[in-house]
Amino acid sequence: MNSWIEVSEERLAGNYRAIAAAVGADTDVLAVVKANAYGHGAEVCSVTLARAGARWFGVADAREGVRVRRALNAAGFAGAEILVMCGLMPEDVEAIAEHELTPVVWTAEQVGWLRGRAELRAHVEVDTGMGRQGCRPGAELDAVLDSIGSAGLVLAGVMTHFCAAEVAGSEKTREQRRRFEEAIAQIRRSELRPQWVHAGSSSSVDNPADESAWLAEVAKSVGARAMVRCGIALYGYCLPIDGVGASSKLRSALKPAMTWKTRVLDVREVAAGETVGYNATFTAPGPMRLALLPVGYADGLRRELSATNARPGGWVVIGEKRAAIVGRVSMNLTMVDVTGIEGVRVGDEVVVLGDGVTADDHARVAGTISYEILCDAGKL
């Protein structure tokens, strides 16, 4: 294998415990393991998180839910709850029923697909301002609640998703909170009694605005338990809080769980004036020693990490020292500068992403967010 991902179970469990401590005993933490646990491996992460105390898991679709269910069952966590968060198709209903997954619904049409499956426990998503999925409070929510009642389904949970959770004192979040309270009041007037009310993500926990006290209050008003859905923080990252900077409640307690490694494929000396890689975007200013790495953009190493003489790019870590990328990151190969690192040899281990070169570092150079970097890492 040219490159591989190592996930620290200890760090993953530590991050889960840090989140649980931050939200307090009145709020549960749903562990978001969608997108193959943000590139970390959904099966191994779910089991590790279950051992650390997680009882709820969030996946993108039914197929991923089945994978997580099988892994959790095999590890002895048969009672785990798995929320299918990113949509439902009619053909998913069979797998959802068979594997006891919990679907998120927001239209009467979706509820119709679940009719006659009395054992299913659905969660309703309310759109309070994300403008993506969910029904709006008022007539749309009423229509869904009516359809759940008439289909004989159990409404086990109600949820919403904040669109600006990482912004301190966000006007948008305030408005979303208000609309969610409206939705919960509407449910209180119905005969349905959800067990769970959930909102918020990693940034909501990190944000000094502290949605968890508010959420616990809202959940209590309808006799439910509060839950927050955290993904990125489990893996050791969190967006900086806008308007606060780096000092935040949770972020400092997190440790990146992923290390992406490869090995040196070749080492070559180049003379001044020799160029490196596609389009000769880098010319050696003097004698250099370069290491060839068997990773490239096909593996998820961002091409934006490429470097020219004028503009530095990304770097990797070899023997705890930084080795700068030189020239273009290509499909399967990348060159790095090891001139200043003694004794680099073919076969030496290289950290492409991990301590010393975090997903935040990659994201800054590539102009994206840590989420996307992690999802891409080692994807071949």
Ligand SMILES: *Cc1c(COP(=O)(O)O)cnc(C)c1O
């Ligand atoms: C992905 C997702 C989350 C987790 O968000 P993080 O910022 O990674 O904590 C929470 N809720 C929903 C609905 C999601 O899709």
